[in-house]
Amino acid sequence: MTVTFIGHGYVGLVTATVFADFGNNVYVIGHTKEKIDNLKKGILPIYEPGLSELVKKNLGAGRLNFTLDYSPGVAESDVVFIAVGTPPISTGDADLSTVLSVAEKIGKNLKNYTIVATKSTVPTGTNKKVQKILESVKPKNADFSYASVPEFLREGTAIDDTLHPDRIVIGTNDKRAQEILIKLHEPIKAPVVITTFETAELIKYSANSFLALKISYANAIAKLSELLGADGVKVLDGVGMDKRIGNLFLSPGPGYGGSCFPKDVRALISLGKDKGYTFTLFEDVENINYQMRREIVIKSRNILGDLSGKRIGILGLSFKPNTDDMRDSPAIDIINLLINDGAEIVAYDPIAIENAKKIPLSINYAKDEYDCAKDADLLILVTDWNEFKKIDFKKIKTLMKKPNIIDSRNIYDPENLKKLGFNYVGVGR
Numbered sequence: 001m002t003v004t005f006i007g008h009g010y011v012g013l014v015t016a017t018v019f020a021d022f023g024n025n026v027y028v029i030g031h032t033k034e035k036i037d038n039l040k041k042g043i044l045p046i047y048e049p050g051l052s053e054l055v056k057k058n059l060g061a062g063r064l065n066f067t068l069d070y071s072p073g074v075a076e077s078d079v080v081f082i083a084v085g086t087p088p089i090s091t092g093d094a095d096l097s098t099v100l101s102v103a104e105k106i107g108k109n110l111k112n113y114t115i116v117a118t119k120s121t122v123p124t125g126t127n128k129k130v131q132k133i134l135e136s137v138k139p140k141n142a143d144f145s146y147a148s149v150p151e152f153l154r155e156g157t158a159i160d161d162t163l164h165p166d167r168i169v170i171g172t173n174d175k176r177a178q179e180i181l182i183k184l185h186e187p188i189k190a191p192v193v194i195t196t197f198e199t200a201e202l203i204k205y206s207a208n209s210f211l212a213l214k215i216s217y218a219n220a221i222a223k224l225s226e227l228l229g230a231d232g233v234k235v236l237d238g239v240g241m242d243k244r245i246g247n248l249f250l251s252p253g254p255g256y257g258g259s260c261f262p263k264d265v266r267a268l269i270s271l272g273k274d275k276g277y278t279f280t281l282f283e284d285v286e287n288i289n290y291q292m293r294r295e296i297v298i299k300s301r302n303i304l305g306d307l308s309g310k311r312i313g314i315l316g317l318s319f320k321p322n323t324d325d326m327r328d329s330p331a332i333d334i335i336n337l338l339i340n341d342g343a344e345i346v347a348y349d350p351i352a353i354e355n356a357k358k359i360p361l362s363i364n365y366a367k368d369e370y371d372c373a374k375d376a377d378l379l380i381l382v383t384d385w386n387e388f389k390k391i392d393f394k395k396i397k398t399l400m401k402k403p404n405i406i407d408s409r410n411i412y413d414p415e416n417l418k419k420l421g422f423n424y425v426g427v428g429r
């Protein structure tokens with residue numbers, strides 16, 4: 001089949017490349033000349049493990065075409081996916097301006113019969129707006145069906161998640177579109193949920209919000225465990241062994257971040273508000289989440305007292321490991337709060353430093369974890385990159401001014417670190 005993706009972010013580029021790898025002829029349309037020129041040479045605008053190699057392979061095979069031009073991709077395609085960003089606006093609602101403007105460009109370039117499908121996370125009801133635009137601008141003889149095909153991949157494991165999803169959701173009542181979309185997804189072995197646009201859109205928001213809720217639950221239990229003198233990690237392990245609950249997404253930490261959970265929780269609250277429903281459950285999920293970032297600063301004060309003039313090393317800046325994505329990363333809030341208290345910050349991240357530098361943070365960057373620990377009064381692990389799991393703590397201890405560590409992801413063995421002479425503080429432990 002011929003397939004077009006509008007957008008080359010974590011969703012668009014990964015899904016497009018995987019579909020090209022299945023043997024489809026794929027167009028990826030962007031709007032920045034420099035990025036498209038780079039993509040044609042195999043230089044990616046994002047970091048995602050394994051993606052660079054897969055893009056190069058499919059570029060070489062001639063199945064992946066990067067372009068600024070909506071024709072011929074849209075005109076030739078069986079399916080056109082909208083995979084552009086829907087960042088939050090101040091009210092918490094998703095900003096649909098890019099989705100709606102690309103819908104207009106797609107509509108104008110339609111020819112024959114094409115399925116237009118949204119992969120972007122959009123609030124329930126967006127389908128009607130997109131369909132209206134497509135209908136009003138399309139050439140007279142062009143025909144289209146519209147579908148919502150939400151994406152469930154995670155950054156850092158995006159290729160594997162695309163190849164092995166838990167389900168494929170196809171939101172359209174149109175039988176012809178259902179058949180084509182099922183055929184396109186045939187190489188992926190996963191249950192298919194066929195439903196309406198509205199239900200598909202709400203499945204995506206509800207799934208992300210439930211995962212966010214699970215994390216806030218884990219963080220609240222961790223906090224209570226600290227207050228009661230219980231081992232929160234063991235409590236959550238014990239809870240997660242119940243198959244009805246499951247042990248995934250139950251790790252306490254500095255709170256969830258990224259471009260999805262924070263935005264989607266806010267959008268769900270806002271969707272409720274629009275219909276007169278106050279979603280207090282998710283207001284609490286958000287409050288608990290942002291409190292976790294403040295908790296790290298409270299723990300720092302408990303260890304060091306006045307933070308003014310204290311040197312604090314931050315290990316990890318991205319919102320999770322294996323990505324360069326800094327959007328709504330807990331590290332940003334934690335660093336700014338520590339700076340407000342007068343601390344001097346030095347930070348290190350294996351991949352995200354270049355993206356971090358685009359955010360105005362008054363900090364210094366270290367060249368590795370050891371450089372980050374030099375003369376530090378306190379080391380705070382914020383992102384659980386694998387390379388931080390293998391740190392030589394004997395060496396770290398000789399470098400630090402004071403051997404204090406806050407392990408916000410509970411990746412270290414507290415007993416081991418205590419034996420080495422560290423003052424160790426985890427989350428919920």
Ligand code: UGA
Nearest residue numbers: 151152153154155249250251253255256257258260319320
């Ligand atoms: C999330 C969802 O997991 C995907 O299914 C979805 O497709 C994606 O959003 C999206 O809407 O595009 P992502 O944000 O890439 O994926 O990453 P996650 O692995 O879900 O992590 C999100 C945040 O939760 C990270 O900050 C992570 O550190 C945090 N987290 C995760 C915890 O604090 N504890 C956990 O137990 C799990």
